[in-house]
Amino acid sequence: MASADIVRQMGESVRPLSLSGHVGFDSLPDQLVNKSTSQGFCFNILCVGETGIGKSTLMDTLFNTSFEGSQSTHYENRVKLKAQTYELQESTARLKLTIVNSVGFGDQINKEDSYKPIIDYTDAQFEAYLQEELKIKRSLHNYHDSRIHVCLYFISPTGHSLKSLDLVTMKKLDSKVNIIPVIAKADTIAKNELHKFKIKIMSELVSNGVQIYQFPIDDETVAKINSAMNGHLPFAVIGSTEEVKVGNKMVKARQYPWGVVQVENENHSDFVKLREMLVCVNMEDLREQTHTRHYELYRRCKLEEMGFKDTDPNNKPVSLQETYEAKRNEFLGDLQRKEEEMRQMFVMRVKEKESQLKEAERELQDKFEHLKKMHQEERKKLDEKKSVLDEEMSIFNKRKAATELLQGQAFQTAPQMNLKKDKDRKNY
């Protein structure tokens, strides 16, 4: 940052210098080109549109190959995104192209949440890049940039206006990604209807505040063509991978009983315009816009969410490092406090349990004592009763002995009288 301060200070006193000979630093752009060519280019396209609207066919036509893909069903219960990466080469340029297609878009009966998976996907790519940027040991030059550089939004050729789903989705997407709206299957719109349709769509986008991608007009070399193209949006496109003989050439076309629609005929469709704009002229600008506008917006929002600021409450500039340290200390403080709380709670609980157990112990002890006492009393009572019983028994025995003695004496004096008495008893 120090060098930037110096430059700012010197701003007023930088004087242009004219060269008297050739130095050679005009080769700098070429050096840059050589470097980027050897590195290879990376481009990510997101295609959003209803099932069957022609997303895959248009990509095939645009890049002159046939990317793998099978027809999707209309019965997906959620919107999903399918991404595939391809390596293409054209003369010296190597392109790592990622095509992300929406699956099941517009098929559900309730489409209120249809835009969410798309937003989640673009955010996830931004997040991945942000994480890489924030790493301590990072390798950005090796990083495979998966951020979406352009979103082609496929509009259904109803001829009236946008659908409600289109409006809602584009409104959500316009701050996250460069949107280029295209009218799909445009060979069903007659010429006079097409002009009206395009105007209606653009006015709807403008009146609802949807920001679509404008081809840049600040660079003089491409300003003219770009501003002309801006007036042709949305592009009415047709895609075809089949070839039909027209004249003596085989061209990409669709054969109908009433005529042949040629894909690359500018009278028939805006396909060539789209290819020009998207691939030939503005691919690099799309990448730049994604990085400097959409990604920066995401980054700012994300960091603000996390509590980072550029200036502290006193409006003095705060570096990321300081903010990071402050955050870290805050978190550590929180952590310590929470630990303390937990420890105290633990101690309290232990104490409680202890006192509970002691209480229980005491109760048990009391019961034991009580029972013991009762037991002793019972014992005593029993002993007393036993002694009383013993006494009675001894008295009874004595009496028994005495009576037996008397009986014995009486028996010896009158034995005859007893016999008679026995006989009388037997007769009863």
Added chain:
Amino acid sequence: FPDVAGYVGFANLPNQVHRKSVKKGFEFTLMVVGESGLGKSTLINSLFLTDLYPERYVPGAAEKIERTVQIEASTVEIEERGVKLRLTVVDTPGYGDAINSQDCFRPIIQYIDHQFERYLHDESGLNRRHIVDNRVHCCFYFISPFGHGLKPLDVEFMKAIHSKVNIVPVIAKADTLTLRERERLKRRILDEITEHGIRIYQLPDADSDEDEEFKEQTMILKASVPFAVIGSNQLIEVKGKKIRGRLYPWGVVEVENPEHNDFLKLRTMLVTHMQDLQEVTQDLHYENFRSERLKRVGRDVEDDTVDKDKILLQKEAELRRMQEMIAQMQAQMRMKPADNGDGH
């Protein structure tokens, strides 16, 4: 039937029927259902060669987000060679427009039921002189040609009304399909209709005493369902004649050219089977509705008797249980006196 010997005169009956029906005039109600922008209005105008929608308001996307389905019925009287037709076209703007189309077709079902209800009421009334038949005789369902077949909303809607109205599925804006794509889409749609058990209107086979030409025409019509149609409000000059068509940089699509689309077949089908559509509505859909309706009125009484039966059964079961218990107790008591004697 043996031919009558000599002249009686009832061979004139068909003529009498013809005369009376011309005097009475015909009524027909056609409902059109489909997403916005599929060309429904244009097709209706092309079919009846008139302008049924002079000043139409088409809402923008923002208004469509929460739009509900409206039912708009417009009636016109058209005449051709002395035959008067009172045609009612029921349009359903807003279908499929809202971002959440759950239950969006309930107003449509309510409308159809309401017409049945009115007819039932009129039919059961004391004065039955002027019964007006506003029941929906046919429903054109417009399928989008931009997809791969039927969408979930299409399936749900057709399943909800196939027992109430004759469904004629139509592939709209057919000029976006090459011939091969058209055949594939037709086959796909028919497969999906069978798969989901949707009952569409079946054209009746030609009677055996009709001429060969008619029989062949019927066969061709039957094989072309669903009809892939194009409509147009504009007249374009082709080979010195002014015809309805769509002008493209690569050619002209002629609406009434059978090689370009099935428009003529659809019109023929509608016109030659108008009577049959009315009959099926009367004999099948209306009778269904009527019997369901009358059953519903009697269902309260049925519920009571069902309950009473249930209660009776329950009481009988309880009685049986009690009897078993008593028998058990008696058995126990018979055993007990022996016990008592021994115990003493």
